[in-house]
Amino acid sequence: MKDVERQKGLGKARILVVEDEAFIAAMLADMLEELGYDVAASVSHIAQAKDFLAAETVDAALLDVNLGVEKIDPVADLLAERACPFIFTTGYGKSGVPAAHAGRAVLQKPFHIADLAAALRKELGTAESS
Numbered sequence: 001m002k003d004v005e006r007q008k009g010l011g012k013a014r015i016l017v018v019e020d021e022a023f024i025a026a027m028l029a030d031m032l033e034e035l036g037y038d039v040a041a042s043v044s045h046i047a048q049a050k051d052f053l054a055a056e057t058v059d060a061a062l063l064d065v066n067l068g069v070e071k072i073d074p075v076a077d078l079l080a081e082r083a084c085p086f087i088f089t090t091g092y093g094k095s096g097v098p099a100a101h102a103g104r105a106v107l108q109k110p111f112h113i114a115d116l117a118a119a120l121r122k123e124l125g126t127a128e129s130s
Contacts, residue, residue: 085123
């Protein structure tokens with residue numbers, strides 16, 4: 001199914017979650033499912049995210065800025081090259097976002113499901129999730 005078809009409500013948009021805290025990853029998955037999105041994958045390391053993206057496409061991604069000692073930059077760079085929307089999730093605010101992606105959307109942890117819904121609608125260019 002084409003990304004445009006997903007965004008027009010003919011299927012669920014596929015979201016990649018890159019988060020190293022298991023509880024937060026599970027919470028994000030629950031929120032996404034409640035909002036009508038499909039969690040394409042939930043990974044906790046840069047290598048896992050890059051491997052997944054080498055084999056799959058997604059409609060958008062939620063990226064934790066810091067995965068332990070790893071920085072999210074390589075995944076953000078890859079998604080940006082593909083023109084794939086993504087949102088940073090971080091407890092550090094905009095100051096923790098990679099400089100090359102300073103203009104990207106940021107959700108400050110902790111955030112509410114309404115904040116996530118609004119950010120995804122804006123990034124995906126949809127009025128409502130599917």
